[in-house]
Amino acid sequence: MVLVAHGSRDPRAAVATEALARAVRRARPDWLVRASYLDHAGPRPIDVLASVPASRAVLVPLLLTAAYHGRVDLPAVVREAESLPIEVTATDVLGPASPLLLAALCRRLSEAVSPGVDESCVLTAQQAGCVTHPGEGVTHWGGAPATGVLPGEGLLDGEGLLDGEGLLDGEGLLGGEGLLDGVVLASAGTRDEAARATVAEAAAALGRRLGLPAEVAYASGAGPSAGEAVARLREAGAQRVGMAAYFLAPGLLYDLAARTAREAGAITVAEPLAAAPELVRLVNARVEPALTGRLPIAA
Numbered sequence: 001m002v003l004v005a006h007g008s009r010d011p012r013a014a015v016a017t018e019a020l021a022r023a024v025r026r027a028r029p030d031w032l033v034r035a036s037y038l039d040h041a042g043p044r045p046i047d048v049l050a051s052v053p054a055s056r057a058v059l060v061p062l063l064l065t066a067a068y069h070g071r072v073d074l075p076a077v078v079r080e081a082e083s084l085p086i087e088v089t090a091t092d093v094l095g096p097a098s099p100l101l102l103a104a105l106c107r108r109l110s111e112a113v114s115p116g117v118d119e120s121c122v123l124t125a126q127q128a129g130c131v132t133h134p135g136e137g138v139t140h141w142g143g144a145p146a147t148g149v150l151p152g153e154g155l156l157d158g159e160g161l162l163d164g165e166g167l168l169d170g171e172g173l174l175g176g177e178g179l180l181d182g183v184v185l186a187s188a189g190t191r192d193e194a195a196r197a198t199v200a201e202a203a204a205a206l207g208r209r210l211g212l213p214a215e216v217a218y219a220s221g222a223g224p225s226a227g228e229a230v231a232r233l234r235e236a237g238a239q240r241v242g243m244a245a246y247f248l249a250p251g252l253l254y255d256l257a258a259r260t261a262r263e264a265g266a267i268t269v270a271e272p273l274a275a276a277p278e279l280v281r282l283v284n285a286r287v288e289p290a291l292t293g294r295l296p297i298a299a
Contacts, residue, residue, distance in 0.1 A: 001287055004045050005062040007037035008251045014041045016249035016274040023275040024283055038073050045077045049084055056087045058290045060283055062248055064095035065195035091286040096198035097205040104278035105206055108270040109244045113179050182213050182238030186226040186257035187246035189218030206244060219253035227260030240267050247272040
């Protein structure tokens with residue numbers, strides 16, 4: 001498996017990508033997992049493909065939208081790899097708003113609201129769109145509590161959310177009531193209108209899961225900025241607005257979104273998704289359908 005990240009001049013981005021690669025290796029020690037970068041950092045995907053001792057490889061784009069890098073750069077890598085003695089396929093991007101991705105956003109927001117609380121995925125009893133118990137690593141998404149594995153080999157919505165384990169009920173929620181009364185989903189931004197629409201859909205889905213008014217924000221391109229989105233919620237009556245981060249890794253655009261959100265009055269700002277356990281499961285779930293057998297055993 002070759003993880004394909006955007007790449008950044010900010011060294012923190014590569015650190016986060018390598019952390020995700022290590023987490024995927026721990027989850028799937030039978031897979032040979034490498035990280036690569038489309039820009040700025042190295043190695044490039046084609047160089048990794050040329051160096052791995054494998055006959056097949058799956059490229060997983062560490063992208064949250066199918067904008068330019070997903071539509072143009074990744075297919076170009078696959079075409080270039082046709083000259084190599086290795087069979088290469090590529091998965092879909094990780095976005096937009098799957099249950100696992102929303103669970104990862106909830107986790108990071110909960111960690112920001114209540115520092116030191118690990119394995120948490122919800123904010124209040126009223127915001128019980130996703131529930132995680134410490135140490136269990138499995139999630140129940142809304143509706144009536146479930147007690148067993150869903151049909152389809154323990155998969156929920158095809159994304160391996162359960163990993164063969166049962167769903168949890170709605171107990172063990174984080175904190176008291178009213179921790180947040182509004183949420184902004186901040187992203188890097190793009191000129192691609194279709195990709196922007198998927199981010200807006202993700203913001204709306206996050207708001208529904210949390211039972212909160214939600215706004216979308218973009219750190220680049222056409223607005224609104226995170227600060228403007230926070231201000232809009234506050235003008236509508238919200239007093240405790242949090243910023244969720246639709247970012248896989250830290251960088252200048254994440255820093256800009258976080259700063260403007262705080263300046264506008266956000267009471268908490270979530271960290272990027274990085275190596276959140278739900279993101280590791282999502283990467284694995286993207287790879288599984290691309291396989292007809294086992295990937296090469298890690299050396």
